[in-house]
Amino acid sequence: MTTITKTKTYLNYINGEWIVSESGETAESKNPANKDEVVGLYQLSSSKDFNQAATSARKAQKAWRKLAGNVRGDYLLKAAAILEERIEDIATAMTKEMGKTFAEAKGETARGVAILRYYAGEGMRPVGDVIPSTDSDALMFTTRVPLGVVGVITPWNFPVAIPMWKMAPALIYGNAVVIKPASETAITCAKVIECLHDAGIPAGVINMVTGSGSLIGTEMVNHPEIDAITFTGSNTVGKQLAQTAISRGIKYQLEMGGKNPVIVANDADLDLAVEATISGGLKSSGQKCTATSRVIVQQEVYDQFKEKLLEKVAAITVGDGMEEGTWMGPSASENQLNTVLSAIAKGKSEGANLLFGGEKVEKEGLNGYYVEPTVFENVSSTMTLAREEIFGPVLALMKVKTIEEALELANDSEYGLSASIFTTKISNMLSFINEMDAGLVRINAESAGVELQAPFGGMKQSSSHSREQGQAAKEFYTAIKTVFVK
Numbered sequence: 001m002t003t004i005t006k007t008k009t010y011l012n013y014i015n016g017e018w019i020v021s022e023s024g025e026t027a028e029s030k031n032p033a034n035k036d037e038v039v040g041l042y043q044l045s046s047s048k049d050f051n052q053a054a055t056s057a058r059k060a061q062k063a064w065r066k067l068a069g070n071v072r073g074d075y076l077l078k079a080a081a082i083l084e085e086r087i088e089d090i091a092t093a094m095t096k097e098m099g100k101t102f103a104e105a106k107g108e109t110a111r112g113v114a115i116l117r118y119y120a121g122e123g124m125r126p127v128g129d130v131i132p133s134t135d136s137d138a139l140m141f142t143t144r145v146p147l148g149v150v151g152v153i154t155p156w157n158f159p160v161a162i163p164m165w166k167m168a169p170a171l172i173y174g175n176a177v178v179i180k181p182a183s184e185t186a187i188t189c190a191k192v193i194e195c196l197h198d199a200g201i202p203a204g205v206i207n208m209v210t211g212s213g214s215l216i217g218t219e220m221v222n223h224p225e226i227d228a229i230t231f232t233g234s235n236t237v238g239k240q241l242a243q244t245a246i247s248r249g250i251k252y253q254l255e256m257g258g259k260n261p262v263i264v265a266n267d268a269d270l271d272l273a274v275e276a277t278i279s280g281g282l283k284s285s286g287q288k289c290t291a292t293s294r295v296i297v298q299q300e301v302y303d304q305f306k307e308k309l310l311e312k313v314a315a316i317t318v319g320d321g322m323e324e325g326t327w328m329g330p331s332a333s334e335n336q337l338n339t340v341l342s343a344i345a346k347g348k349s350e351g352a353n354l355l356f357g358g359e360k361v362e363k364e365g366l367n368g369y370y371v372e373p374t375v376f377e378n379v380s381s382t383m384t385l386a387r388e389e390i391f392g393p394v395l396a397l398m399k400v401k402t403i404e405e406a407l408e409l410a411n412d413s414e415y416g417l418s419a420s421i422f423t424t425k426i427s428n429m430l431s432f433i434n435e436m437d438a439g440l441v442r443i444n445a446e447s448a449g450v451e452l453q454a455p456f457g458g459m460k461q462s463s464s465h466s467r468e469q470g471q472a473a474k475e476f477y478t479a480i481k482t483v484f485v486k
């Protein structure tokens with residue numbers, strides 16, 4: 001029997017109004033913790049809906065960009081206050097749509113509030129430099145202008161933080177936005193947009209169109225009213241979008257996968273390293289682009305580290321993220337669960353040694369896409385387990401003799417998003433900082449977790465080499481003008 005907890009239908013948000021899509025079709029957003037629970041319905045939009053959103057954004061951006069930065073900032077501050085009031089409701093939607101624990105969902109929503117406040121302040125900060133001209137009668141300086149209408153495509157794994165860290169800077173620097181959220185978390189996004197609407201942001205400045213990624217996403221990147229695209233998600237989709245963006249000559253920004261290593265040196269605080277490996281690799285069921293997946297341990301401490309790790313992994317409680325006491329929720333969808341199970345099967349068939357987990361969790365009362373936290377050892381750098389992003393709670397242990405070997409192995413990946421080392425030796429720390437090819441290098445801290453005021457992005461195949469968040473966002477969401485006055 002299907003339990004329908006909320007049958008509410010969520011609408012597209014276009015030109016300041018909540019409207020039904022032209023197709024009249026909807027899709028169900030389901031709870032991965034309980035296959036029978038429908039969280040709500042979202043619109044399956046058409047090209048016509050997208051066109052209406054992009055046209056409205058273009059019109060609204062003209063007045064929005066003319067507002068003083070502090071006025072735009074005031075709207076973001078109002079939205080932050082509303083989001084803060086609705087934390088419980090929005091975090092509930094998030095947990096029910098994609099499975100992360102309620103505590104994590106609340107933490108992420110609070111991060112959304114902080115992001116809005118941070119970018120609200122940007123409305124009052126300097127935008128350019130005065131540069132001495134060779135003409136002593138002239139004044140030369142730089143200023144920044146918005147790009148116009150920014151298309152935002154977001155994934156399901158951080159359904160508040162990622163939309164927020166893309167939309168808030170876009171808005172404060174004077175752009176209008178059309179967002180196409182991941183279908184899995186379309187309802188969480190609608191609730192976030194409601195906060196922006198209730199904050200009184202002028203009609204058309206923000207628009208949300210839900211529906212198929214291939215249809216709406218393709219429409220977005222090809223649409224003449226879209227001046228820039230910012231995307232977080234898989235490498236395949238990211239690269240397709242980039243090709244179209246290049247051919248249209250619009251600005252683009254991609255944040256994609258990771259295969260993030262943790263190095264545990266023989267002088268490390270092992271308890272700290274174990275805690276961070278578990279937290280970085282298994283929280284949110286490993287569904288973070290910054291999640292730890294390769295654990296490279298020096299041989300002198302390998303057995304001790306492994307024993308401590310397995311003891312803690314065995315104590316992890318898997319269950320519905322809304323239940324108190326759950327440490328790890330389900331995979332976000334059946335697709336995601338199948339990807340994880342197939343990576344585990346490949347690991348076994350390629351000769352890695354399964355130390356823990358590896359199976360679906362089939363317990364009385366659980367009716368979702370649950371998989372055990374999983375640990376492999378004897379993983380070589382050529383195995384799929386060491387090469388492909390799994391986006392699941394799977395750790396691959398690799399034993400090495402020296403720190404040099406550890407660094408070489410850590411760098412042996414097409415990705416370069418985040419990396420950690422656990423060591424007490426300054427020389428190890430310095431080698432790691434200098435030689436690790438990753439956009440985030442973390443010492444004695446887990447690989448996952450980013451701070452909103454600092455640049456975020458990867459090297460190699462992990463990103464388009466740009467950075468998001470902090471002051472770095474300004475580089476993407478604005479264009480520099482050099483002004484010469486005489």
Ligand SMILES: NC(=O)C1=CN([C@@H]2O[C@H](COP(=O)(O)OP(=O)(O)OC[C@H]3O[C@@H](n4cnc5c(N)ncnc54)[C@H](OP(=O)(O)O)[C@@H]3O)[C@@H](O)[C@H]2O)C=CC1
Nearest residue numbers: 154155181182183212213214217218233234237256289391
């Ligand atoms: N870097 C990261 O944080 C993330 C990485 N991933 C990686 O990607 C894998 C697959 O996850 P998945 O959710 O399918 O990722 P996708 O890249 O398919 O989805 C991300 C976003 O892109 C949209 N999209 C899908 N197809 C297209 C398209 N052709 N053109 C434009 N937009 C599109 C999606 O919409 P819709 O939801 O409607 O399909 C969603 O909004 C994961 O297993 C993981 O490895 C996934 C999410 C986040």
Ligand SMILES: O=C(O)CCC(=O)C(=O)O
Nearest residue numbers: 287288289290448449450
């Ligand atoms: O680690 C985080 O907090 C953010 C990671 C992220 O951006 C992602 O997984 O997409």
